[in-house]
Amino acid sequence: MALNYHQLHIFYTVAEKGSFSAAAQALHMTQPAVTMQIQSLEDYFGTKLLVRSTKRIELSEAGRALMPYAERGIDLMRETESAMARFTHMLEGRLQLGASLTIGEYVLPRLLGPFGQQYPHINIVLKVMNTAEILEQILHHQLSFGLVEAAVQHPDMVMEPVMQDELKLIVPAEHPLTQQGEVYLREVLDYPFVLREKGSGTRQVMEEELTRLQVDLDLVKTVMDLGSTGAVKSAVEAGFGITMLSPSSVKHEVALGLLKVIDIKDAAFRRNFYSIHLKSTLLPISAVTFLDFLRAQKLPL
Template sequence: MKIDTLGVQAFVAIADQGSFRGAAERLNITQTAITQRLQKLEEYLGVPLIERTTRSMNLTETGRIFLPQARRLLAELSAALIEIRETGMAQRGDVSIACVPTVGVQYLPRVLRAYAARYPHNRIRILDHASSAVAQAVLHREVEFGIKIAGEHHPDLQTEPLVADSYVLVCHRDHPLARRRRIAWRALSDYPLILAGDISGNRALIDAALDGSGIELHSFYEVQRSSTALGLVAQRVGAAVVPALAIQKDAYPTVRAIELVEPAITRSLVLVTRKSASLSPAAQALYTMLANSRDGNVKEILNPAD
């Protein structure tokens, strides 16, 4: 059903002003326009709302009953529009995002703290998924935007670079490699490793980078989350290859992180949105803060000065 708000507005103005001329002046339109709007509303309703003669103008019984309802309708519409405008200007509202789990360890929290300080009333829902699931969540409108590993994606999605993240070896401080500052990937062949499973985008990226190099990694334990790998390392189960962003400062005092070289393998994290999407003001504010943080150094995030 199409609601004729202009006609309702004209009817209320005529009733309040007591004349078509007064209503036209109040709405800053011509008398002809005010008459046409009322006529259109009456034609739609199928009943007259105002009795008009050359000398007088009075509400019909239907018009008299409808007037308070019309006033309430316009007041509610005005209040709703004001609320939307003020919410947009204040960038208030709830936000849903998806991200790969390692982003939620160090990188995302720092941005969220700044966001919460600026927009303390906004609630944020975070879905931590594998990279492919992040893309699906954005595509299917489960979230407004996401953070995933760069790579091929659906043509209806678009990405924006966020941060580069290198892979490191993590091991217990009693491990034979714990005193090394850097180590070549080839040297890992002699040790049982904890590696990401096939569901993780990290495994595919590492396998592709090492393809053709002759380097063979021995996966004794397979996990889906880097947090699980770090827990196993802390209990001396083995050494693991994880993204640098997965390491939470001071969470595991007995765990050491060692730079992996020859080759140096990094992954690029990107912001992902639907091409046709128009983010809510609250989500746009968070997206902008994340985009503006993309020049941040991963080492600075892992070892903040404050």
């Protein structure tokens, strides 16, 4: 028998999950099939890799020695798929992903067309939901991966930056600040703000940058906290205040002359968009190809 990557992947997943049943669920395999592959791997090395107890699977000394090599093998396979994805043009299949609100409503729609022209046989099913819902659906194997606006810390997840974005000041078309090409942050804080709700990725980026600049958040005169980007835009159009949003989300309103995008000279509200997926699951080549396509794109700032 020859050593193969599939068995190393199964071994790594069992060690990570701490049980054969949890690993089987994560790998979409039956528990007996997982057990058989581990036994084959132990037969190959001639030693026990896992210590089976009533409560949890633990690594033997040999298993602990194998673990970093298994992890490196998984990383190398991911890198290999990523490197080869750009040469693959006849991909087929159904790619199901989740995206948080700004990405799903304003960024991806204009990119799906060009991707579809390049890879016409990949059928993308996009669910737009908040980050917590995306995380939950990935953990329950209802989504292959997700795209989110803020970093997610979870022991079972791989998180990688795929795109960069920058929030800009958004004001009504006739606002006094439009008389200047650029403004200073101190000028901006003189005006009332309409913002996304606390806990949203957009609000988090704004508050983190203000904190970094040692600006007291109480100086931000927030007159409305709203639960969607669309609601924020409508309130700003109506003259209730100014806001911070991604330029991608206001392209239509700017083109119609309803809103203006203004640069702030002494502050930069930059953020990454991240992909997240389970550590124990290798992404299909279609997903790797889609993420590489996104990395090659530039958002309008």
